[in-house]
Amino acid sequence: MFTLKQLEAFYWSGLLGSFSAAAKKLHTTQSAIAKRVAELESFVGASLLDRKPRALLLTGRGRLLYPLAEEMLEVNTRIVRKMISPDALEGVVRLGATELIGMTWLAKLIDETRRRYPRIQLLPDIDGGVTLYERLGEGSVDLAIMPGPFWSHEYDSVPLASIKNAWMASPKLNIDPDSVLSARDLMNFPIISQPTNSALSYLYAAWFAQQGIDVKRVMTCNSVSVIVQMTMLGLGISYLPAFFFRPWVEQGKLVELKVRPLLPDVNYHIVYKKSVLNHIIAPIIELAQEVCDFHLQGAMIIGPLGELDKPA
Structure with a gap:
């Protein structure tokens, strides 16, 4: 008879394409995963995974079993969530x-x-x-x-x-906080932004594109704390969560700029x-x-x- 652990090992090996990736996911060893899959194959009487040099691929019998294994694991999840105490999870x-x-x-x-x-x-x-x-x-x-x-x-x-972001600047830049700026006005200053691996930068690139602006002067930093400090030093302007950095605005360390159109909510x-x-x-x-x-x-x-x- 097969076990849930064997089905689990087969399912994740098929999904992730390797015994090593499945082992990391299930917090066990590669050899344990390979053994469980082999035991399941012995029960089925056929190979379930084709061991290619670069990846594991489902065989014909593996493709038949895969959705059933997924269904069995989902049922097990529902049973555990219904019946088990939170302390036992x-x-x-x-x-x-x-x-x-x-x-x-x-x-x-x-x-x-x-x-x-x-x-x-x-x-x-x-x-x-x-x-x-x-x-x-x-x-x-x-x-x-x-x-x-x-x-x-x-x-x-x-x-x-x-959350709502707002454009922020240092008082050192002498930007009138009461004047309404356009997106194009911002191009007079370097923009301090998170790098391209930031989802926020990815999403806001669309905002700049909608304004017809190709941003040229950008300084990137992967730390929000450092971006804030660079902004306070007057090295450029940046977009920051308005509510989070309001204390600096109140202390006069940052100025919240009025820019139209507004940045989209995040x-x-x-x-x-x-x-x-x-x-x-x-x-x-x-x-x-x-x-x-x-x-x-x-x-x-x-x-x-x-x-x-x-x-x-």
């Missing part, structure tokens, strides 16, 4: 998130996960949204919290919140491959919906003089 969830999540509510999510699901280990990783999307495809993260949408039909997502989602949803990942998604809160004040991270870790 056990596993590892690899969570990717963008820097703004890390600066606001990621720690709260980790703490709530530890408190409610003590046997679930949440492994956070901060990166740009485009890179996180690539890592979802590779299977190196299970969930990603990032702006969007821009993902394909293979993925599903749950909306979390929308919609954050928690994204996952449809095929990875299970009884461990689903409660983390629900918990993220509950604790999501971008409205922490920026002064908790950067002090009034722009120095890191000094409270205002």
Whole structure:
């Protein structure tokens, strides 16, 4: 008779294309995955995976079994979620998130996960949204919290919140905060932005294109904190979450510019491959919906003089 572990090993090997990738996903060894698949093949009496030099491919019998294995694992997930106590849920969830999540509510999510699901280990990783999307495809993260949408039909997502960004500048640039600027007026200044692996940069490139503007003078940095400090020094202008950096505006360290048209709202989602949803990942998604809160004040991270870790 076959086991769920054998079906699981076969399913993830077929989906990810290698025993090693399946082993990483299931937090076991490559040899254990290969053994389980071989045992399942022995039960079926036929090869299920064609061991090509570069990748595993489903055989004819493998293609017949694959959707049934997926269905069986989905049923198992539903049974576990209905019947098991939260204290008994056990596993590892690899969570990717963008820097703004890390600066606001990621720690709260980790703490709530530890408190409610003590046997679930949440492994956070901060990166740009485009890179996180690539890592979802590779299977190196299970969930990603990032702006969007821009993902394909293979993925599903749950909306979390929308934020408003505003153009910010240093008072040193002597830009009248009461004057209304056009998008073209912004081209008189260098723009400090996140690099192209940022989902936000990807989404806002469309905004510039709609205004008919080809941005030439751009300084990129993958740290929001450094972007803020560069902006305060007058090295350029940047778009930042207005609510988060309001303390600096109130302290006179930054000026919020009036630009028309407004930047589009940024919609954050928690994204996952449809095929990875299970009884461990689903409660983390629900918990993220509950604790999501971008409205922490920026002064908790950067002090009034722009120095890191000094409270205002």
